[in-house]
Amino acid sequence: MTISLNDIAERAGVSVKTVSGALHGGSARMSDDTRLRIKEIAEELGYVTNFAARSMRQGWMPLIGVIADELVTSPFATGIIGGLDSGARASDMAVFAMTLSGRRNVASVLEEMHRFRPRAVAYAAMYHKRVELPAEFAETVGVMINCREANDRVTSLVPDETGAALEMTNYLLNAGRRNIAYINLPGLLASELREIGFRQALDQAGFNGTEATVLPAVNRAIYSDRAQSLVHSHVQRLMRFPQRPDAILCGNDRVAMEVYAALRRCGAAIPDDVAVASFDNQVEIASRLDPPLTTMALPHRAMGRKAAQILLAEDRPPVEVKKLPFRLVERSSV
Amino acid sequence: MTISLNDIAERAGVSVKTVSGALHGGSARMSDDTRLRIKEIAEELGYVTNFAARSMRQGWMPLIGVIADELVTSPFATGIIGGLDSGARASDMAVFAMTLSGRRNVASVLEEMHRFRPRAVAYAAMYHKRVELPAEFAETVGVMINCREANDRVTSLVPDETGAALEMTNYLLNAGRRNIAYINLPGLLASELREIGFRQALDQAGFNGTEATVLPAVNRAIYSDRAQSLVHSHVQRLMRFPQRPDAILCGNDRVAMEVYAALRRCGAAIPDDVAVASFDNQVEIASRLDPPLTTMALPHRAMGRKAAQILLAEDRPPVEVKKLPFRLVERSSV
DNA sequence: GCGCTTTGGGTTATCGATTACTCACTTGAT
DNA sequence: ATCAAGTGAGTAATCGATAACCCAAAGCGC
Numbered sequence: 222m223t224i225s226l227n228d229i230a231e232r233a234g235v236s237v238k239t240v241s242g243a244l245h246g247g248s249a250r251m252s253d254d255t256r257l258r259i260k261e262i263a264e265e266l267g268y269v270t271n272f273a274a275r276s277m278r279q280g281w282m283p284l285i286g287v288i289a290d291e292l293v294t295s296p297f298a299t300g301i302i303g304g305l306d307s308g309a310r311a312s313d314m315a316v317f318a319m320t321l322s323g324r325r326n327v328a329s330v331l332e333e334m335h336r337f338r339p340r341a342v343a344y345a346a347m348y349h350k351r352v353e354l355p356a357e358f359a360e361t362v363g364v365m366i367n368c369r370e371a372n373d374r375v376t377s378l379v380p381d382e383t384g385a386a387l388e389m390t391n392y393l394l395n396a397g398r399r400n401i402a403y404i405n406l407p408g409l410l411a412s413e414l415r416e417i418g419f420r421q422a423l424d425q426a427g428f429n430g431t432e433a434t435v436l437p438a439v440n441r442a443i444y445s446d447r448a449q450s451l452v453h454s455h456v457q458r459l460m461r462f463p464q465r466p467d468a469i470l471c472g473n474d475r476v477a478m479e480v481y482a483a484l485r486r487c488g489a490a491i492p493d494d495v496a497v498a499s500f501d502n503q504v505e506i507a508s509r510l511d512p513p514l515t516t517m518a519l520p521h522r523a524m525g526r527k528a529a530q531i532l533l534a535e536d537r538p539p540v541e542v543k544k545l546p547f548r549l550v551e552r553s554s555v
Numbered sequence: 556m557t558i559s560l561n562d563i564a565e566r567a568g569v570s571v572k573t574v575s576g577a578l579h580g581g582s583a584r585m586s587d588d589t590r591l592r593i594k595e596i597a598e599e600l601g602y603v604t605n606f607a608a609r610s611m612r613q614g615w616m617p618l619i620g621v622i623a624d625e626l627v628t629s630p631f632a633t634g635i636i637g638g639l640d641s642g643a644r645a646s647d648m649a650v651f652a653m654t655l656s657g658r659r660n661v662a663s664v665l666e667e668m669h670r671f672r673p674r675a676v677a678y679a680a681m682y683h684k685r686v687e688l689p690a691e692f693a694e695t696v697g698v699m700i701n702c703r704e705a706n707d708r709v710t711s712l713v714p715d716e717t718g719a720a721l722e723m724t725n726y727l728l729n730a731g732r733r734n735i736a737y738i739n740l741p742g743l744l745a746s747e748l749r750e751i752g753f754r755q756a757l758d759q760a761g762f763n764g765t766e767a768t769v770l771p772a773v774n775r776a777i778y779s780d781r782a783q784s785l786v787h788s789h790v791q792r793l794m795r796f797p798q799r800p801d802a803i804l805c806g807n808d809r810v811a812m813e814v815y816a817a818l819r820r821c822g823a824a825i826p827d828d829v830a831v832a833s834f835d836n837q838v839e840i841a842s843r844l845d846p847p848l849t850t851m852a853l854p855h856r857a858m859g860r861k862a863a864q865i866l867l868a869e870d871r872p873p874v875e876v877k878k879l880p881f882r883l884v885e886r887s888s889v
Numbered sequence: 890g891c892g893c894t895t896t897g898g899g900t901t902a903t904c905g906a907t908t909a910c911t912c913a914c915t916t917g918a919t
Numbered sequence: 920a921t922c923a924a925g926t927g928a929g930t931a932a933t934c935g936a937t938a939a940c941c942c943a944a945a946g947c948g949c
Contacts, residue, residue, distance in 0.1 A: 269669045273607040277904040335603045523931035570929050608905035611934040
């Protein structure tokens, strides 16, 4: 049997309310003497608050629910959940994640979640996308993380893809690179937005299109051999151009990995002959490559923390789409 | 305001107890007519069970708590949490994970967890290790996943490292390989146990030690250049041996990745000249390598599922250490 | 000395679901 | 016709923490 406030009250010879006040209500009126004595007894008996009981009165459990659209364990989830967790902990809340896997749909997972009466619920996607949320849940879900609700009826936190590409391209330009190729992953929302930023930066710098090249890598199965050979052939062709690129910007770190291999085969040195830069900062890849890859880190942790802030705010702020900045991680590939 | 049984009872003109019986108590005595009518009203009002309230009587929430010793997001966690989740769902339980990060110790995280009154608690490690659990928690934690309690006072589920190495080595022997080198990662529990299996298999096959070689890779920072060069130099030396190995068994998939690169530099073909095999089945690596890597898959999912079974069993089985078998994933590197 | 405020703490109702107990009304057997 | 068994459903207590409300004693100004 677990210890309850009642057990402590009995032992201390006071009423439950006094015990409750002593342990939780910081400002409850009582002598320091009583408070201290009660705390000691609680400690001694090994009392642990029963959140379920408390929630009967509060109406909610100190939980932030997260509906994740992939198993909560992609390398990308680390940052989101971690940020959410640190933001939640600041308000003595815990994060409770449920995964949208197999044939479970949003509606059923949300209902399952609501059985636990979380204080607030967020929806998190593993990669930047648009998500169609059934209309009746637009109010239930407080924040979309790493995704936008199809009709923007819910506050969304997404990476500022375009801004990141702008920044990274300018970084390459500032490093003296003039002939920049961009190997993209078509079909992904992130890629499309990054491409916009890339072009913007070149426009602003006064370059016209002919000096820059945008080439597609393969979208879906980036593990397959075809993808690899596609990047390889792109790189080979690029290196035979009269105006050989002096920098290659990659859609993400995986593409960069293939570009590294392709450049090595062509005998091009990184960064001396060709600088390589990329997006995501998938640490296992980026810091492992030789030379270590300069890349824009996704603001996963920041999105998580910000989400907690928004969800736990006193008054829910108006719906908006917040674009969070990437962080430039300088390694030695530029 | 959320809907309660009371609201439904009022609307249906019956008592709460009848509503409770109709919705949850499968065998409660009442006319099908009443039951159906109540269910319809519940549906219409959007009733969602309040687990907190239910738990007041049950004494626990339908939760399986997991204390994870790393952020719940290593690629290895996928299987454990996923298995746990599928096992839990079969009993209408949810998985509630908390991470042991920063300066939070087991005691404080366990207390935090107990506030939610989970039905059972498991401890999960991200890689196979021994864990020192404070004595007072040996009874609180029901199962250790992927780790063993220092004094084996708690039922543990761990991968059968030795058996896996035995099986894989025999697989190589059956494939006609006779000169097998093993490049190990010293200092890791898993590696040491695998090495035992490797030696056992050779012994059983009647080989003496001279024909097999066990070489160390670097333990900690396997991303560093030194590690890479260590493996490289091992491989180079091996390939110059009079009795050149025809197979290299690797401590894990990362080591295999480096071995691939080293072999390529030596001009050795996989698997024609040298077969390569490994452990873990880190899919992102193993299926990506060229040729795809044959490796023993860690039983993460199985451990998770088994853990749920044990935790939710009617009567807690006696403490034991269960070794779960790996699964041989045949690709084309042997 | 009287009434008024402050301090310390008790009483009791409440949140929502469950359950032991009770009760009224049918049936069916004797 | 009467009693026993069975059926359908209500009553009220309960779980643990909290909060509104109440009360007694002490301190204070006049």
